[in-house]
Amino acid sequence: MALPDFFIAGVPKAGTTALHSALARHPALYMSPVKEPKFFLTDGPPPAEGGPGDAKTYREHIWKRADYEALFDHAPAGALKGESTPFYLYNRDAQRRIKALIPDARLIIVLRDPIERAHSNWTHLWSAGLDPIADFVQACDREATRAAAGWAEFWRYVDLGTYGKQLEHLYSLFPREHVLVFRYRSLITDPAHSLDQVCTFLGVQASVLTELPRENVTAHPHPSRKYQAVATARRASAAISALLPGHLGAGLNDRLEHMLQQDAAPRRPLTWEQRQALIPAFEADIRLLESVTGEDFSDWLLPRGDSGGLVGTRPSGQRQARNGRPRPF
Numbered sequence: 001m002a003l004p005d006f007f008i009a010g011v012p013k014a015g016t017t018a019l020h021s022a023l024a025r026h027p028a029l030y031m032s033p034v035k036e037p038k039f040f041l042t043d044g045p046p047p048a049e050g051g052p053g054d055a056k057t058y059r060e061h062i063w064k065r066a067d068y069e070a071l072f073d074h075a076p077a078g079a080l081k082g083e084s085t086p087f088y089l090y091n092r093d094a095q096r097r098i099k100a101l102i103p104d105a106r107l108i109i110v111l112r113d114p115i116e117r118a119h120s121n122w123t124h125l126w127s128a129g130l131d132p133i134a135d136f137v138q139a140c141d142r143e144a145t146r147a148a149a150g151w152a153e154f155w156r157y158v159d160l161g162t163y164g165k166q167l168e169h170l171y172s173l174f175p176r177e178h179v180l181v182f183r184y185r186s187l188i189t190d191p192a193h194s195l196d197q198v199c200t201f202l203g204v205q206a207s208v209l210t211e212l213p214r215e216n217v218t219a220h221p222h223p224s225r226k227y228q229a230v231a232t233a234r235r236a237s238a239a240i241s242a243l244l245p246g247h248l249g250a251g252l253n254d255r256l257e258h259m260l261q262q263d264a265a266p267r268r269p270l271t272w273e274q275r276q277a278l279i280p281a282f283e284a285d286i287r288l289l290e291s292v293t294g295e296d297f298s299d300w301l302l303p304r305g306d307s308g309g310l311v312g313t314r315p316s317g318q319r320q321a322r323n324g325r326p327r328p329f
Contacts, residue, residue, distance in 0.1 A: 002072045004032070006082045006106040006202060007098065009170075010089025012160055013120040014112035014184040020084040021213045022195060028204040030075035032083040037062040037071060040094040040101075041087060051151030052130040058152070080202055087153050089166045099173045107174065108198060112184035113300045114161025114286075115278045119270050121157050131155075137277045158281050164288030171292065181293060187212065272303045 008016050008023075017035060024031040038046070038061045046058040062068050072081045088094045089109055098105055112120075122139050125131040133139040140157045147156060154160075170179060180201040187194040191212035199206040279301055286297050 002069060002075065002081060003102055004072060004081045004083050006080060006108065007088055008084035008086065009107040010086050010109045011112060011117060012086045012154060013117050013124065014110040015187045016084050016086045016110060018212045019110065022209050023082065026204060026208055028079055030079040030081050032071040034062060034071055036085045037068060037083055038085050039063060039068040040097045041091055051146060051155050054152040080204065089170060090153060090160050092169050095170055095173055106202060107179050109179060109181045110184050110187060111163055111181060114282045115275050116270060117161050118157040137274055140278060161282060162285040164285040164292055167289065168292050275303065
């Protein structure tokens with residue numbers, strides 16, 4: 001039985017699925033066959049309910065230590081073992097649990113423009129038929145109400161992007177040389193360089209990985225009557241399937257989600273009006289992030305002509321990534 005040596009610990013909707021898949025191709029690395037096991041998010045069983053779809057996701061958490069360690073049973077001798085749960089940076093208790101159990105762990109953090117990240121997060125849930133609010137900014141305005149009602153962390157479109165506070169806490173636990181921080185935009189525009197950064201940080205051979213798989217590209221269904229009807233059925237299906245054991249009900253959920261995303265338009269880039277509406281929510285934390293890292297992030301407060309993500313037509317046959325389930329590499 002073994003525990004991981006490193007984590008892709010942040011942040012959601014910042015290329016962690018693609019990075020996980022890329023690192024799994026390195027002969028000196030072994031990535032858990034379940035992406036986002038979420039083991040360190042709780043100290044015992046996860047909650048039983050939350051927002052739309054949350055209960056089913058909670059039941060996919062690998063929270064028992066024996067089950068978690070079994071994820072790494074097939075790691076080759078000498079390979080570094082890793083897993084990817086991009087909520088570990090956000091969750092302060094998870095940071096403390098990792099430090100207590102694996103004090104020498106290395107953590108990889110990919111930071112994405114927090115407004116773009118929030119937009120991608122909302123689009124993910126909208127395209128899955130789970131967020132009933134068709135307007136991105138209005139959905140962000142509901143965050144406090146949803147958090148108070150016990151909805152899961154993935155619904156915290158704004159708060160997940162307060163990286164300054166999150167990194168400040170992480171650096172109080174782990175030495176900086178055990179934390180690699182780089183930008184999502186560099187991962188997309190120069191994947192070979194970013195992958196070499198990761199390999200060098202982990203102490204394995206660089207120049208082995210040169211490409212980032214085009215994973216988890218989100219579509220953007222139009223809020224038509226058909227969409228509204230199927231999305232309503234999707235939320236009802238998620239609630240019902242949460243009462244069923246194991247993965248029963250997952251097939252229906254997947255089929256409804258596929259119906260929502262089939263022939264949907266590519267994900268839309270952010271507008272300047274949307275950025276303007278949300279900049280005040282992030283400005284103070286961006287200044288804190290600059291202080292914590294010593295780097296300039298002022299471009300996140302400016303207009304931008306593109307969303308900086310994997311915008312465009314989804315690769316043929318690809319659906320939304322299924323975290324919490326075994327995945328082939």
